[in-house]
Amino acid sequence: MAKGLTLDKFDKSLPMMLYRTLDVLIPKYRAVFKQHDISETQWRILRVLWEHESCGAAELADSALLPASSLVGVIDRLIAKGLVQRTPSENDRRKVEVRLTKKGRALLPKITPKIDALYKDLQSSCDPKSWQTMINTMQQIIEAA
Amino acid sequence: MAKGLTLDKFDKSLPMMLYRTLDVLIPKYRAVFKQHDISETQWRILRVLWEHESCGAAELADSALLPASSLVGVIDRLIAKGLVQRTPSENDRRKVEVRLTKKGRALLPKITPKIDALYKDLQSSCDPKSWQTMINTMQQIIEAA
DNA sequence: AATATATGCTTAACATGTAAACTATTTATA
């Protein structure tokens, strides 16, 4: 809020606080991803595939918090980079399976430690109890919705 | 997370929780804004202008948490709807002043009560102390950044 | 005053989000 005007009630509202928090966190992540020429969105895909060998598009979109229609282009670009591949499913010919390539899999252990370090650092700037309350309260809001 | 796969550590990470929380909140807001044919982004602009008669573009972008380059198009579309106007500043000819039109100002009291009600409802689903801890912890993260 | 630098906004190119429609299958139902 360097030059920002003040509208206290608005500024401290939950949506604005969520946006603002992301606005300070994501650039830090992006700086890491940029070193490996991927976007934060692309990272979310890779991160899911890392733990789930093969995913249908719907699962993948859901797990990475991407709208299905956005996923298409993101996967296209990951394929162009040789990080994932798309295979039509055999059982259900509507489905598509997405999986990491060797190159994609090789990328993850290079990035993950940096991200983990970043996260640990972030977490250490907060009281653990407050942190947990923050997470739990968000979880509660999500579940109540 | 209807169909979402489970990656507990990832799912509960702060960025993902922030995204997920926004993902449940923003659609509720959008439903209100849609009734008045504006987007959530446009609303943030109007909301700021409501309390600040006339804003330079930089202030406005900062206050509404929009990148300056996005602001241009958003303002263009708000002008097309007749809700705001752009006036070149007299003192500094680089600057532009943005302000509500009569129509724009008239829109606000129609939307605000619905948004306030929505917010009150949201807040009532949480323990006030937890809520405040959540907000404070985010504020702390923002300031630490 | 002349030049350099900074500032404020805009433009451009591309990635992603949003909403709705569309296609090809599959599954359910008459």
Place this chain on the structure above:
DNA sequence: TATAAATAGTTTACATGTTAAGCATATATT
């Protein structure tokens, strides 16, 4: 089984985000 309905993914059109560059004006330096 023929038809309707649901599902999986894609496409489209448009709004917005991201990054970098561009342009005009203003300010600082010499």
